[in-house]
Amino acid sequence: MTLRLGVPSKGRLMEKTFEWFGTRGIALRRAGSEREYSGLVEGIDGVEMVLLSAGEIPRELSAGRIHLGVTGSDMVREKLANWDQQVREIAPMGFGGADLVIAVPQAWVDVETLDDLDAVAAQFRAGHGHRLRIATKYHRLVREFLREHGVADYALIDSQGATEGTVKNDSAEAVADITSTGETLRANFLKVLSDGLVHASQATLFKSRAADWNDATRGTLREIEARIGA
Amino acid sequence: MIQSEVKRAARDRATLLLGLFQSGGAMPVETGLLQPAETLLDLYGEDIRGRAFVTSDPLRGEMMLRPDFTVPVVQMHMAGGADPARYTYAGEVFRKQEADPARPIEYLQVGLELFGGTDPAAADAEVFAAMAEVLAPLPLRAATGDIGILVAAVQGLDTTEVRKAALLRHIWRPRRFRQLLDRFGGRTPTPPGRAMLLSTKDPLADAGPLLGKRTEAEIAKRIERLRQDAETPPISEVQLALIDAILSLRETAPNVLVALRDMSADLPLLEPAVDRLAARLDALVAHGIAVDDLAFEASFGRTSMEYYDGFVFGFSFDGRPDLPPVATGGRYDALTRVLGQGRGIPAVGGVIRPEVLIAGETS
Numbered sequence: 001m002t003l004r005l006g007v008p009s010k011g012r013l014m015e016k017t018f019e020w021f022g023t024r025g026i027a028l029r030r031a032g033s034e035r036e037y038s039g040l041v042e043g044i045d046g047v048e049m050v051l052l053s054a055g056e057i058p059r060e061l062s063a064g065r066i067h068l069g070v071t072g073s074d075m076v077r078e079k080l081a082n083w084d085q086q087v088r089e090i091a092p093m094g095f096g097g098a099d100l101v102i103a104v105p106q107a108w109v110d111v112e113t114l115d116d117l118d119a120v121a122a123q124f125r126a127g128h129g130h131r132l133r134i135a136t137k138y139h140r141l142v143r144e145f146l147r148e149h150g151v152a153d154y155a156l157i158d159s160q161g162a163t164e165g166t167v168k169n170d171s172a173e174a175v176a177d178i179t180s181t182g183e184t185l186r187a188n189f190l191k192v193l194s195d196g197l198v199h200a201s202q203a204t205l206f207k208s209r210a211a212d213w214n215d216a217t218r219g220t221l222r223e224i225e226a227r228i229g230a
Numbered sequence: 231m232i233q234s235e236v237k238r239a240a241r242d243r244a245t246l247l248l249g250l251f252q253s254g255g256a257m258p259v260e261t262g263l264l265q266p267a268e269t270l271l272d273l274y275g276e277d278i279r280g281r282a283f284v285t286s287d288p289l290r291g292e293m294m295l296r297p298d299f300t301v302p303v304v305q306m307h308m309a310g311g312a313d314p315a316r317y318t319y320a321g322e323v324f325r326k327q328e329a330d331p332a333r334p335i336e337y338l339q340v341g342l343e344l345f346g347g348t349d350p351a352a353a354d355a356e357v358f359a360a361m362a363e364v365l366a367p368l369p370l371r372a373a374t375g376d377i378g379i380l381v382a383a384v385q386g387l388d389t390t391e392v393r394k395a396a397l398l399r400h401i402w403r404p405r406r407f408r409q410l411l412d413r414f415g416g417r418t419p420t421p422p423g424r425a426m427l428l429s430t431k432d433p434l435a436d437a438g439p440l441l442g443k444r445t446e447a448e449i450a451k452r453i454e455r456l457r458q459d460a461e462t463p464p465i466s467e468v469q470l471a472l473i474d475a476i477l478s479l480r481e482t483a484p485n486v487l488v489a490l491r492d493m494s495a496d497l498p499l500l501e502p503a504v505d506r507l508a509a510r511l512d513a514l515v516a517h518g519i520a521v522d523d524l525a526f527e528a529s530f531g532r533t534s535m536e537y538y539d540g541f542v543f544g545f546s547f548d549g550r551p552d553l554p555p556v557a558t559g560g561r562y563d564a565l566t567r568v569l570g571q572g573r574g575i576p577a578v579g580g581v582i583r584p585e586v587l588i589a590g591e592t593s
Contacts, residue, residue, distance in 0.1 A: 081328045107440040109433045110452045112421045115409065122399060123452060124444060131275070140328075143276055150406025152399065156276055173442045189438050194421070 001212070002048040003220040006060055006069035007039070009051035013203060016095045017070045020203075024227045044227070046220040055079075057206075062086045064210030067217055068224070074100055074178065074201035078138050087206040091230045096203030098178045100138055102145075102196035105167060105174075106189045113195050114149050117174070121153035124173065135159040135172035138198070142176040145198045164188040205230075236585075240338050243584040244320040247340040250364045251318035256342055259317045261302035267292035270301060273568060283324050283335075295324035299341050300537075300562070301569065304577065308570050313346035314353075333554075334585070342559075343579035345566075351506060353578050354541040354561060355513035361545065361557050361580050362519060368591065370545045370556065374483065375530025376510075377401065377560075378503050378540040379490065383476050386499030389414060389465050392455060401539075404532055411473060416464030428457055472497055479528040483511055486526040510541060531560055539564040541578065547590035556590060557582045 007028065008014045018028045027042040028049055039049035050066055057071035058079040070093070076083050104111050111120055121132040135157045136142050142156060157172050164184050166172040178201070179185055182192060205228070207221070224230075252258055268291070270278050282297040296302070299319050307315055320340040327333040342360055344353045362372065384397045393414050400406040412418045427433050433453060440446055472493055479486050487508055494500035511521050531542030540561030547553050559580020567574030 082331070105438075105441045105444070107434065107437040108444065108449060109427060109437050110449055110456060112423050115413070116421075118406065119396070120444070120452065122396075123448060127448060128443060139279075143280055147277055147280075148405075150400060150403040150409070152275055152403065152406075154276060155271070156279075167441045170443060173444055189441055 001214060001216045002046050003068065003217045003224075004048050004050050004066040004211075005041075006050050006052045006057045006066035006071075008054040008057070008070060013054055013070075013096055014051075016203065017093070020093050020095070024229075026224070026227060044220070044223060046216060047224070058083075058087075061206055061208040062210065064208050064212065067208055067211040067213070067221070069206050069208070070203055071206065072096055072098070072201045073204045074098070074138065074141065074199050076204070076206060077199060078141050081140075086209055088209065090205045090207050090225065091228055093203040093205060096201070098180045098201050100141060100176065100178050100198040100201060101185075101192045102134070102142075102174065102176050102198065103164075103179075103185050103190040103192050106186075106191045108191075111193070113193055114146075114151055117193060117196075118151040118153075121151065125153045131155040132174065133157045133172040134174045134176055135163050135166035136176035137161075137163065138176060138178075141198055149195075164190060236588075239588055240584040243588060244338045244340045247364055247582055247584065248318055248320040251340070251342045251360065254316075254342075254360055256316040256318035259303060259306065259319050260321075261296065261299055261306070261319065263296050263322070264293040265296050265302060266290065267294045269305075269569075270294055270297065273301065273565070280328055281326055283326060296322070297325060298323055299339060299581070300343070300565070300579065303341075303343055303579075304345075304566055304569050307343075307345050308566070308573075308575065311345060313575075315345045317341075317343045317345075337586075338584045339581040340584060341579060341581040343577065345575050345577050347576060349513075350540070350561070350576055350578070351509035351513045353576065354510050355517050355519070357559060357578050357580050358514060358541075358543055359517035359519055361543075361559065361582065365545055365557060365582070365587075368556075368587075369548045371525070371548045373525045373527060373530055373544050373546070375527050375542045376503070376507055376540060377531055377538050377542060378506060379476060379500070379528055380473075380532075381539060382500050382503035383473055383497060386497045387465055387469055387473075390458070390462050392459065393462070393465075402532055402537075404529070411465070411470065414465050415467070415470045417470075420460070424456070424460075427453065428460055468496065476528050479526070481526060483507075483521050483524045483526040486528070487511065506540075537565060538562050543580065547586075550590055553586055553590055554583070556586045 007017050021028050025043050029040045031038045031040050039051055041047045041049050052060060054071045055075060057069040058076045060066045061069045062080050076087060080086050111117055124132040132154045134154050137160050139156055159166050163175050163177040166175060168188060176198060248258060267284055283295040284292055286292050303317055322336050323339050324336045327335055342357060344357055347353050380401060381398060384394055387394060397407060397410055400410060434446060434449060479489060490504045494504050514521050531538045538560035542560035544555040545557040546555045557580055561578040563574055563576055566577050
């Protein structure tokens, strides 16, 4: 039986993943045309590559349809409840780094910390009759972070793209979004709270706890772990 | 999944309990399984999304599967109930479980709620005694508390109303409450940019474009507040220590009463809340409750549901830490003020979980 390895199916994340495994003696390649979502694995026996959208990999790991999978650590935490009981982190891969941060308008000169955000949320709700809106795609992560830090009187607004623009468009007062350099946030006149780092994400190799682990797949996993030094 | 026999036994027990509350003078009421999400979100905030199932109706918008009965029962009563009024109900509530798959996502609750009246101590005692009576003679341990003590202690602090309001807002969030107390007590340093902000004449001058609905006037007002706060002396060590002492009170109710009487010498505004506790203990005695070994914890009931603001209680099976409390309840006057847009009514109630009751009995 082969070990199924889920890999992001396109873009930089795919290329970087191929490169990462390649330098560790495991050559991953796309089979056939660009449109075909199957792959070739050389340099190790018993591994089948499955190309998937990075956003689907957490679910596939959780269901045990793949044994291993590469995706952002933020995706796993956002999409899987009790993520650490469903998957195990085998190796952080050192690329695809991005921070999920809470950002507010630069003009809010009185807001530096979560403590300020909480105070402003109370003031805002009293003055505007609704909660301070934070636009995000990462509902679970942000809600848990703000609960943990005791921030109240906010509401999360769903934003699946161009989140930085929501404040300018008056559909949110603040955002919780992924940034690698902060440039897009600055270009949209937003600033990150000093203690507003929700999660520092990077591409990570995960192991599914629910997959079918038999002698053959366990043996293959040990071989992979030896190659990657995990 | 749901086993028929287990479910039927729980339902039978719920009906029995409902009957007992009914013969005690409570009026049975029903509420919808689907509740408008807006009311609940407004009341509990974003946290409720993590705990309640949300669905939607094309015409009514977002709806939630009933996470508890309290809100709809309060609304029903406020729309025209008698004063005083006693209600009882039985039915399913639904809770998402993001952390623990062993916890049920739907279970029964049988409740008793008392509204109005002129003697809150008597109403508190009546609900507690009614719960204790229908749960007897099970090997249960009762715990009690009183959020009103902490509220009174905060109100009695020698500091600004703004600081007191900030602390009161976070009574139910122990970690943030602690952070605020440390800051107001001068125990934590102010953020690095704060001094600069407060010393700048026109801090908004180079701030860039103001985006979103928060106005310049609001920012200026907050800066003014920060200025005032920077000039406010820290809450004294003596008073901080008193709050700590109150939070760590964990004794029998009569011993707590004695300790609080001592403390109110240093914090006179505590006195009325302590009097209320004393009156409640007397009322409990009048209902035949043995208060001498009744456990009291001042931090009891400070969970994330912003709910109880006075007397709180819970009943748990002795030696069964694996089971959640079989019954919980308390006073929630503040919640009725929010739902009634300022018009509040005295309200106290409690719920029993028949499934937990059966699980505890069969062990």
